[in-house]
Amino acid sequence: MTAPLLPDALVRAPAQPADLVIRAAHVLDPRTGLDGPHDVLLREGRIAEIGAPGTLDAPAGAEIVDGEGRRLFPGFVDPHVHLRTPGQEHKEDLETGTRAAAAGGFCQVIAMPNTDPVVDSPSILGALRETAARDARIPVGFMGAITRGLLGEELTEMNGLREQGALGFTDDGKPVVSAGMLRRALQYQRLCGGIIALHEEDPQLSGAGVMHEGVISTLLGVAGIPSISESTFVARDAAIAGYEGGAVHMQHLSCVASVRAVALAKELGYRVSCEASPHHLCLTVEAVRTLDTSMKMNPPLRDEIDRQALIEGLRSGVIDCVATDHAPHARDEKEVPFEQAPMGTTGLETSFAALNTELVRPGVLGLELVVERMTSGGALFGLPVPRIAVDEPANLCLVDLDATWVVGEDGYESRSQNSCFAGRELHGRVLLTVAAGSVAYRERAFAVAAAPEPGKDAA
């Protein structure tokens, strides 16, 4: 039996299944081993045929897309985004957030529950899924909170949340400070399932910190967040998870000691996974020197040694996946002194291009590895991995690796503009995204070039 186009755990607005032929694109799928030019035929939203370049005809009514010189990847998956609905729609909503995701080549995203109200009850989750079923351009999955109101005091109705479709649980934005509370949640996980994703930070050590503690915070006189704030909690929570046999996912690692703690936990056989963000992989605390508020995020940008450890972790597989931690904030919220600004950067529209520019092109990481790590995040939460293979639901993105663009120059699909890569020239432009069988995004200029001309290839 073939997999459904849209897994039950994911929601999106109704969309037309795609019928199209992508001609002669260089297909790269680390899992199916495809790495070369192929024609790919989509029918009714599924991959119907994969053939040698120029061999597949477009059936009547099917659109032809010229893929020559371009790369076709499995659609990216982001297990960590903030779509701000309900309650903070001035920053982002399900429509704009998923539009930004599609523009970044994503075919699945997982939304965090630190909204207003917090997604901490089955009824709130139910209502949110109904909204997503109207507004979401690409399939969205939702996490429920671990504790009510993210207050760290009482567990949510985790079983009810799971029955309502929660992929897992997190108090993201805040740590679960009480080790005892985390232990209870992990015990309860044996009943309800669902990965517990953790924002690792000891508030006692972070104090009033707003940036990485080190030379630059000292020079600026800005209170620092020491890396031990994160790494001690990573080590603590890995130990608790190991003891209980529970499954945890450590979010947005930022420092070398955290990577080592996760590596040790994995060696010990604990069910621990983790992620790193494009900004932590591409930038360091140097970017904070000017106190630009788009460089303010939590965890903070850290030292080069930390960045190198994250890159090495991604390469070795200690870090399982890339996650953007897409955190939109309104312009006026960020247009304040650094210490007053909220934490977070947007990331969906720049994720692949940033990694391609900073890591793949200089030869630090292979393209195949980056594609693997950008598509693996959903599987940790039980979602099917996008694959380019016959009969699979079409989850694809077509990318021009050489196209350059200046971030923000043509605006953003996201409602917010707080990109840490704003103004940078990046290489790699997503031209087309197909999510769960439907075209979710076309780059503006590309859409014109690819206008359907039955029987003739687009120029």
Added chain:
Amino acid sequence: MRHLLSIEDLDRAAIDRICDRAEAFEEVGERDIKKVPALRGRTVLNLFYEASTRTRSSFELAAKRLSADVVNFVASGSSVEKGESLKDTVLTLSAHRPDAIVIRCPWAGAPALLPRWTDAAIVNAGDGKHEHPTQALLDVYTLRRRLGTLEGANIWIVGDVLHSRVARSNILAFQAMGATVTVAGPPTLLPRDVQALGVEVRTTLDDLREADVVYALRMQRERMGESYVPSLREYAAAYQIDGRRLGARQLLMHPGPVNRGVELSGDVVDSPQSLVLEQVAAGVVVRMAVLYEVLASTRTGEPVTESQTA
């Protein structure tokens, strides 16, 4: 010089130039009518988000001695408490067309944001724990008058370096003028990696005799509650500058206000080695020089030729 946001923006020549001009303004304070028309018709707006009697009055006096009009905007009790953002406050005040805005605020880097929203020249009068450039300039000025030059001087900055914008600006300024700087204080009150600023780091005053100048920082009582030091008594026992620790040839400085009996013993404050009151007096002439510098250089109308001693 368009703005004064950070000591980092000034090189030795610029600091000397400001000090020279301040020197020339000394004479104004000795006149019967303590005023020159250098900035007549110009408006200086003091925007203060933090309580500060001495810095604000010093700026006010400086502006008035240059014949500028002065408006004081104290943030507490104003629209700020009604939730107005810094941007909106500056846009609003800017509509009154000030020529300079002197800003004191609890947020690092905030003065550097102001040029986005106003054409006025910006003077940083202290931003969070980041910098206090006019304090550093007046301290350099005071030492220059006393020592002739800071070149080769050994200056110890003692106390709560972690929370001190004065320490940060002064380290930069003293180093720019050729001095060697040592910071000393409880390890809990020294910022991480502070040696990267090119300073010597000490946690005791055992070698204080090496210093030509001892610059004591204010020890804030609220630090006690945060366990930075166990008690003021223990702090004073280890770090108080008193007659026993301060040698006869050493100069003593402090940015004020002094906690007598905490960071300084009463006798050293009143000793001839103490430059504390000279620092306060220097505050006015140095701030006159800074206001003159940022305003005279941007003057759109007639050039200011009455000069320093007009």
